[in-house]
Amino acid sequence: MLIPHPLLGLRDSQEFTYFGDASLMWRPDPEAPEAEAAFCEYVFLRDNPAGVHRELWFHEQGDRSWLVVTRDTTTHEILGAELASDVKGAAQ
Amino acid sequence: MKFSGFKVVKEALTGHKGWRPLWRNPDPKPAYDIVIVGGGGHGLATAFYLAKTFGALNVAVLEKGWIGSGNAGRNTTIIRSNYLLPGNQPFYEFSMKLWETLEQDTNFNSMVSQRGIINLIHTDGQRDAYRRRGNAMRLSGADARLLSRDELKKMVPFLNCDNARFPIKGGLMQPRAGTARHDGVVWGYARGADMRGVDIIQNCEVTGFRIEDGRVLGVETSKGFIGAKKVGVSVAGSSGRVMSMAGMRLPIESHALQAFVSEGLKPTIPGVITFGAGHFYVSQSDKGGLVFGGDIDGYNSYAQRGNLPVVEDVLEGGMALMPMIGRARLLRSWGGLVDMSMDGSPIIDKTDIDGLYFNGAWCYGGFKATPAAGYTFAHLLATDRPHETVTAFRFDRFNRGYVIDEKGVGAQPNLH
Known part of the structure; x- marks a missing residue:
């Protein structure tokens, strides 16, 4: 698989380390009253969709940036990649 | 039709005209007591033990394709019980014992071959870890032997023991482990279940669950609605996809x-x-x-x-x-x-939806578990209580903090 890195162009997925669902970027608030349940869900439960999946890849053997890659889990087709910092910045 | 040496000789002498299909291909009835979703090794073993051991008479197995076409037909057929942790090892040893009597139980040649497994040791630290594992295995009633480098070289002379980077210093052996013929396992369980009245319905995809007031009433399928008092889902690999139809997120x-x-x-x-x-x-x-x-x-x-x-x-x-x-x-x-x-270990448990039961999360170890997963899932479906060997395989172990993490890598599924 080739991942279209927004800064470096197409890079072999072998340079990356896979982390998991992109929702892992959004850590629950530890001060919230339901924090324990929220953390259980955050740590252990996944949507695990068959189809389009947004996921985190770390460019470990490259520029060490985190990417949010959009990929179809039924075909392995990569539909896009963004810098995780951009995704997080846009949301905040 | 019963298999025996006599039957093989008789058929050989009479032109093999007496062999019959091993199971029927019935149309689904409008309702069953228990519906198993997934006609792989686990689903068929569940149906077999439900009928044979727990006396359930009105059971159906629904399979999207043909039986054994998923992971039951794709694995590497290894059977073993060489786990470490107390939540796991008694279950796998129970499975190993069921493998040893499988062919007598199903009257089918599943080619169970106890040729042994050897886990190789490359460092002193690894020898300590395997010695501990071997002791844990023996405590659960399984067998284990620590092999020296010389014993190993006699047994398997082709190994590269002097590899400069990964020299081989010995091994942990479980002599009772081995392999079984994956199709033979599926067919043996299918035939045994069918003989005891279980309907095996192939090319029947489950497209949804009918759930009212927190209780499952049956499943929607490509062959219409099928009512059920209890539904057992046994579709490892596709668990996420199937259970999302019941609104569940899984670990x-x-x-x-x-x-x-x-x-x-x-x-x-x-x-x-x-x-x-x-x-x-x-x-x-x-x-x-x-x-x-x-x-x-x-x-x-x-x-x-x-x-x-x-x-x-x-x-x-x-x-x-x-x-x-x-x-x-x-x-x-x-x-x-x-x-x-999330911890590399399986789940066999009730769900929060009444009448809906789940067997899955087998990681890459589902084949060896086939007989015990079937037996214990049947036990749960029939009695509503977990079998003594699967009391640790519950959904709530994650939020209670009782994960069974053999490898100790935490909630990072691709590292288990």
Whole structure:
């Protein structure tokens, strides 16, 4: 698989380390009253969709940036990649 | 139709005209007491033990394709009970004991072959860890033997014991482990269940659950609605996809696992051998092909195929361990879907929906568990209580903090 890195162009997925669902970027608030349940869900439960999946890849053997890659889990087709910092910045 | 040596001789002398199909292909009834979703090894074993041991009479197994076409037809057929943790090891040893009597129980040749498994040791630290594991296995009633380097060299002379990077210093052996014929297991359970009145309905895809007031009433399928008092889901690999139809999120990611087979060779590998310095394991099928595999691809996948980097990684492991493998030609490689759970261990439990039960999260260890998973899932479906060997395999272990993490890598499914 080739991942279209927004800064470096197409890079072999072998340079990356896979982390998991992109929702892992959004850590629950530890001060919230339901924090324990929220953390259980955050740590252990996944949507695990068959189809389009947004996921985190770390460019470990490259520029060490985190990417949010959009990929179809039924075909392995990569539909896009963004810098995780951009995704997080846009949301905040 | 009962199988026996006498029957084989009789058919040989009369032109093989007396063989009959091993199971019926019935249309679904409007309702059953228990519906099992998934006609793989686990689903069929569940139906078999429900009918045989727990006396359930009105049971159906629904399979989207043909039985045994998912992971039951894609695994590397290894059976073993060499786990470490108390939540796991008694279950796998129970499974090993059921394997030992499987062929008598089902009256079917499943080619269970107890040729032994050897986990190789490459460092002193690893020897300590395997000694501990061997002791844990023996405490659960299983067998284990620590092999010295010399014993090992006599048994498997082709190993590269003097590899500069990963010298082999010994091994942990479980002599009772081995392999079984995957199709034979599926067909044996299917025939045994069918003989006891279970309807095996193939080409019948479950498209939804009918749930009212927190209680399951049946399943919507490509062959119409089928009512059920209890529904047991046994679809490991596709658990996420199926349980999402019941509105559930699971502590599971689906991943692709690849396996490989070489051209047929003369008998050369006595049992199962696992490399301790990388992820590679190999055995030889009765047809002579070397059957081997390694790591999962490592990213979420429902594609039932993997990619080339893992092919390279597995073959590198093979070359490091036994250089002679480089002379064999690779015949086929294929991929299957595995439920990778957050602690690398399975789940057999009721769900929060009344009448809906779940068996899955087998990671890449589902085949060896087939008989015990079937037996214990049948126990749960029939009695509403978990069998004594699966009391740790509950959904709530994650939020209670009782994970069963054999590898100790935490909630990172692609590392288990």
